[in-house]
Amino acid sequence: MTDAELAQLQDQLLRYQKRYQREKTARKEAEVLLEQRSRALYDANFELSTVAAQLEKIVEWRMAQLSEALLKAEMAAKAKSEFLAVMSHEIRTPLNGVLGMAELLSHSHLTSEQGDQVATLQECGTSLLALINDILDLSKIDAGKLTLEQRPYNLYALLDSVVNLFVPKAMEAGLRIEWQRPLGSAWLLGDATRLRQITSNLLSNAIKFTHQGDITVTVGIEPLEDTFDMKRLVLVIRDTGIGMTQEQLGKVFTAFEQADSTTTRRYGGTGLGLAICRRLAEAMGGRIDVSSAHGVGSSFSVHWVATEASAPAAETPVVVLPVEPPSSSVAPLSVMVAEDNTVNQKLIIKLLEKLGFRDVMLAGNGRQALERVSQGGVELILMDMQMPEMDGLDATRAIRQLDLDYQPHIIALTANAFDEDRERCQQAGMNDFLSKPVSLERLSMAMQRGSDRLSSQSLPTPAGAADTQASV
Amino acid sequence: MKGVVFTEFLEMVESRFSADMVDDIIEDAGIKSGGAYTAVGSYPFAEMVALVTALSQRSGLEPQALIYTFGHHLFGRFALLYPYSIQGCSSAFMVLGNIEKHIHQEVQKLYPDAQLPQIEVLSSDERSMVLLYSSPRCLAPLASGLIQGALDHFGEQGRIGVEPLNDEGSKVRFVVDLV
Structure with missing residues (x-):
């Protein structure tokens, strides 16, 4: 081997050594990078799972907050509608007294000046009633509580x-x-x-x-x-x-x-x-x-x-009943008033007297009414809905359970003016419904309906379930 | 600059010239990394400049021509290494039109720190396409080689017009006409 060949071989060897070193360095660097990337990936994953866990907690917390808020909102809405119902009743009860007494007054002997004053009183009361009805109506519609028949x-x-x-x-x-x-x-x-x-x-x-x-x-x-x-x-x-x-x-x-x-x-x-x-x-x-x-x-x-609806079999004409003078055929009925408010008691008895009903029985609450009815002899009851101890609905249900010679005709007489109240009365077994304030005219018509129904059943009849289904 | 560009450059030097040429230019360039590149690493752009300069001196070829050849080589390698980048493309124009919204997005997934040139399509029809290249690295010849590589990949014939928009060549307009 010549020197030149040896030198070339040495050069070649040096090159190979360098290439080997280069490759080794590159591999090591790649390994370091891989480790760095793996660690970064691990850290990122860990962070993600931590964030996910935190998020889950936050979502849970938010959900709890939301359902609490929803519950509160529902309770507030319920409280509002209950408040409305109570206010409706509370406002109508004294107004009932005012209008009723004014009507009684208008039927008494008055000077023309006094007559004018009473008429004004009645007008004001009536417009106040209309206003209350409007406000109740509007809040009911706004609360989404309006159901159309x-x-x-x-x-x-x-x-x-x-x-x-x-x-x-x-x-x-x-x-x-x-x-x-x-x-x-x-x-x-x-x-x-x-x-x-x-x-x-x-x-x-x-x-x-x-x-x-x-x-x-x-x-x-x-x-x-x-x-x-x-x-x-x-x-x-x-x-x-x-x-x-x-x-x-x-x-x-x-x-x-x-x-x-x-x-x-x-x-x-x-x-x-x-x-x-x-x-x-x-x-x-x-x-x-x-x-x-x-x-x-x-x-x-x-x-x-x-x-379009098909006409009912017999088209019943709309009859506007005139204010009838108290008919003598109505008067003999034995009538009971179940009402806790003394002003209203006085008023309804006065109105009934105007219509010719004397010796009206009086019950201060549902329990007293039930006790009196169970002794028999009560033909027609004017039943207030809200009373202490036992309300009109419970009293009616209990009366309907009684084994009587005949079941009384029960007229709901209440300041609760919503349709739902009418329905509840019907479901409890009442026959008719008068919302307060009641006028002499509407009371007269309701009494007439009761009387007609009772006489058509040729009293006394055994009480039957069907009896309570009558025309409400 | 991404390591894959360096490893591919040295591969090209090895295949077009020789393994000795690789040793020599690394030696000549006197670079800090010693030429021990890994595709997943990142290295200073200056090392690429030094390597190209060294190759130019050793081979007697113009740096611009070397960079162009490298670009051409690079397209073939990319097509081989990252076939999903040009999946669904049936022509060079489709690939060129996809660079910004598809290929560069794929690159960012692997290398979030990659500094990529902007390739904006200024106009395009069936026979002609105008591209705007913008990069502070002024590697328009690389882009030119890549475009030619794309044409060759799809067996298309074309003419590439290069219009520098400034002196340093950081903004260059390419007009590609199919023939």
């Missing part, structure tokens, strides 16, 4: 009765109501009470804000496209009254707003009526539109859709 009613007959109700008021104001009634009948499914409320409100407003001219009521029915039995309805109430400006139109359906503040002074009212009407129409799946020209008049139209 789906029962058949005859739209034309309903409008007949509402219009008839307002004719005297219109005539008094020198106005004419033109009700363009279509012929025949129009049976629909829906909530007649609420529709009556809307119509009454619009008519009442039309009369209030019109000084001369007419109020026109029209109704249109047409089939809804692509349906079998659905109808599109529009009820229009048009007046020739003071009308509204564009700005006034904008807020006319807002609660507690009236067209303007001077309206409040000149025309009175709370501004709740139209807000309620609008909410009711919306609850019916419809709407109320208004068009108006200042100084020319306004036109309110209610649009909704309803299912």
Whole structure:
């Protein structure tokens, strides 16, 4: 081997050594990097799982907070609706006394000045009652507690009765109501009470804000496209009254707003009526539109859709009973009043006396009523709902369980005005329902109904379950 | 600069020249790492500059030409090493159009600290594509080689026009016309 070859070989060896060293260094560096990456990955994973655990805790805590808040909200809502029910009762009870006594007073011998004063008293009381009803209605709707009935009613007959109700008021104001009634009948499914409320409100407003001219009521029915039995309805109430400006139109359906503040002074009212009407129409799946020209008049139209109903087998005409003088056939009934409030006791007994009922029995609570009824001989009971010791509902249920020769006719007499209360009374076995404040007229009618029912059963009859199902 | 660029560069030198050439340029460059590169590491960009300069001196080839050749080599290697980067692409234009929103995203997953050039598509139709290259490293010839590599990969013929937009070459417009 020459020196040159040896030198080349040495150079080659050196190169290989260097390459080997380079590769080794690179591998080691790669290993270090791999370890660093693994550690970083581990740390990141650990951090993630810690964060996840923390998050879970936070979510758990939030959930607990939320469900607590929900519970609180539900309790508050419940408390609010209970408060409403109690207030409703508490306000109506004394008002009942005021209105009842005023009515009694109006039937007594008064000078014409005193007569005027009593009439004013009655008017004020009545408008206060209307206001309370409106506020209760609005809060009920806002609380989502409004449930609409789906029962058949005859739209034309309903409008007949509402219009008839307002004719005297219109005539008094020198106005004419033109009700363009279509012929025949129009049976629909829906909530007649609420529709009556809307119509009454619009008519009442039309009369209030019109000084001369007419109020026109029209109704249109047409089939809804692509349906079998659905109808599109529009009820229009048009007046020739003071009308509204564009700005006034904008807020006319807002609660507690009236067209303007001077309206409040000149025309009175709370501004709740139209807000309620609008909410009711919306609850019916419809709407109320208004068009108006200042100084020319306004036109309110209610649009909704309803299912056609078949007419009941025998169409019972709507009969508006006149105030009847106490009929002698009613008087012999043995009547009991179950009522804890002394003012109301006094009032109802006075009213009954006016109707010819003497020797009315009195029970201060449900237990006393039950005890007296169990001795027999009670034919008709006017039963307050809320009483100490035993309330009217429990008392009624207990009375219905009694083995009597005949079951008494029980009329709920209560300041609780909600539909649910009416239902609860019916379920407890009561036959009729009178909400306070009760007028002589409504009491007379209820007594007449009780008397008719009792005589149709040719007393005494054995008490039967079916007996309690009678007309409420 | 990512280690994979260094390892690929040395591989190219070894295959195009010789293993001795690799030893020599590492020696000549006098670099701190001693050329012991690992693909997953990161090394100073200056070492790449020194290596290219050394190769240029040893081979007598222009640095720009060497970088271009490296770019061309690199595309083939990337296509082999990271086939998912060009999955679903059926032409060079599709790959070029995907660099920013797809390929660079994939690179960031592996190397969150990678400093990548921006390749913006200025316009594109079936026959022609205009790209804007922006990078402080001024490696437009590398990009040019990569584009040629992409064309060759899909068996396409094209002309690559290079228009530097500034003196240092940090912004360069490429006009690629298929022929």
